[in-house]
Amino acid sequence: xxxxxxxxxxxxxxxxxxxxxxxxxxxxxxxxxxxxxxxxxxxxxxxxxxxxxxxxxxxxxxxxxxxxxxxxxxxxxxxxxxxxxxxxxxxxxxxxxxxxxxxxxxxxxxxxxxxxxxxxxxxxxxxxxxxxxxxxxxxxxxxxxxxxxxxxxxxxxxxxxxxxxxxxxxxxxxxxxxxxxxxxxxxxxxxxxxxxxxxxxxxxxxxxxxxxxxxxxxxxxxxxxxxxxxxxxxxxxxxxxxxxxxxxxxxxxxxxxxxxxxxxxxxxxxxxxxxxxxx
Ligand SMILES: Nc1ncnc2c1ncn2[C@@H]1O[C@H](COP(=O)(O)OP(=O)(O)OP(=O)(O)O)[C@@H](O)[C@H]1O
Ligand SMILES: [Mg+2]
Numbered sequence: 532x533x534x535x536x537x538x539x540x541x542x543x544x545x546x547x548x549x550x551x552x553x554x555x556x557x558x559x560x561x562x563x564x565x566x567x568x569x570x571x572x573x574x575x576x577x578x579x580x581x582x583x584x585x586x587x588x589x590x591x592x593x594x595x596x597x598x599x600x601x602x603x604x605x606x607x608x609x610x611x612x613x614x615x616x617x618x619x620x621x622x623x624x625x626x627x628x629x630x631x632x633x634x635x636x637x638x639x640x641x642x643x644x645x646x647x648x649x650x651x652x653x654x655x656x657x658x659x660x661x662x663x664x665x666x667x668x669x670x671x672x673x674x675x676x677x678x679x680x681x682x683x684x685x686x687x688x689x690x691x692x693x694x695x696x697x698x699x700x701x702x703x704x705x706x707x708x709x710x711x712x713x714x715x716x717x718x719x720x721x722x723x724x725x726x727x728x729x730x731x732x733x734x735x736x737x738x739x740x741x742x743x744x745x746x747x748x749x750x751x752x753x754x755x756x757x758x759x760x761x762x763x764x765x766x767x768x769x770x771x772x773x774x775x776x777x778x779x780x781x782x783x784x785x786x787x788x789x790x791x792x793x794x795x796x797x798x799x800x801x802x803x804x805x806x807x808x809x810x
Contacts, residue, residue: 536722537561537584537610537690542593544576544583544745552591553579555745561690563720566713568733568753570726571742572771577726580742581692584610584724597689608637611688613679613696626654626670626678627663633685653681657711673704680711683721690722691715698729709735730767730775733757734795741770754793758782762791 537560544554554576561567571577582588584595586603595602597609623629630650634641641649650663659677661670670678676696683691691712697705709732715721716737725732733739739756741749749756749770756767757778762785765774774782777800781792790807794800 536563536565536598538594538596539584540594540596542583542595543591544579544588545591546579551745553745554583557593557742557745557747559740559747559750561722561724563689563722564716565738566716566723566725566736568725568727568736568739569742570728570733570739570772571748574744575742576745577742578694579745581612581694581724581726584690584692585612608686609688610690610692611683611686613676613683613691613693621667621675621678623667625664625666626650626659626661626681629667629678630654630663630681630685633682637687649685653684654678656684656714657681658707673700673708676700676704676708677711680708680715684715684719688721690724692724692726694726695728697725697727697732705729705731730772730778733767734775734777743770753795757795758793761785762793 539557539559542554542557543552546553557580569577569580579588583590584602602610621629623632627650630653631646634646634649654663657677657680659674659681661674667675667678679696680691697708700708712723712725713735716723725736727733733753733756736753739749739751739753740747757765757774759766762782765778765782767774777794777797781794781800784790785792788807792800792803794803
């Protein structure tokens with residue numbers, strides 16, 4: 532069973548100059564192996580939430596703990612964030628330097644050859660295929676994003692937070708990185724929190740949390756976010772998000788044929804359609 536990992540208990544964040552709390556009494560528990568999409572309109576408090584997890588925003592009240600220890604004592608390295616743009620967090624000259632610096636912080640005893648092997652493994656695991664001695668400034672946006680995810684692996688972080696980190700990537704790279712993130716939850720037991728406006732990201736998540744004006748508006752599995760019980764409407768629309776094409780197509784089919792299709796992947800859609808009697 533997946534135990535609780537990151538427990539956010541009743542936190543509120545107040546910013547000078549804003550009339551209401553930017554985060555207001557947020558309580559959420561995230562488990563290991565969980566891939567969670569965090570959505571919300573502009574100004575909902577998503578980035579503030581991420582920064583608060585990293586200890587960058589002082590909380591007016593509430594606590595955050597990781598595996599039972601207050602986050603400030605658990606060590607911030609256990610929670611890593613991937614920013615947008617990714618270059619904002621890079622300090623090394625090459626892929627090797629970037630990952631080696633991070634790895635040495637958690638394990639200073641690594642030899643040069645162990646480091647080379649470790650860096651190579653981290654890069655491969657996130658599908659970063661450029662040579663490890665390549666200059667980071669010569670990498671594409673997608674390669675930089677992969678490098679940042681590899682950095683989280685090198686640090687042995689338990690929680691990875693991505694703040695719209697996939698938003699500027701081409702669809703193929705985005706899909707590939709989604710798979711890599713899923714893989715991190717399965718093989719490393721990582722908790723991945725993906726802040727996103729992209730409903731395709733939500734389709735690939737285990738769970739979706741919607742923030743609205745600093746409060747948790749919804750905490751649900753993607754199926755309940757995209758389909759009401761009868762599959763006739765999409766709750767995500769009433770929350771102001773545009774459902775993905777797949778969901779729209781299934782709901783249109785349900786309205787027309789009286790079916791209750793609720794697929795989250797194209798394969799599921801094809802499978803569910805195959806059981807619908809030909810009208
Ligand atoms: N340093 C700050 N000082 C004062 N107010 C702030 C500060 N940072 C954020 N805010 C306010 O907090 C609210 C939430 O901002 P935040 O950046 O967390 O939203 P967001 O959900 O990430 O939005 P977006 O989708 O645009 O990135 C906004 O109203 C913003 O103006
Ligand atoms: Mg933001």
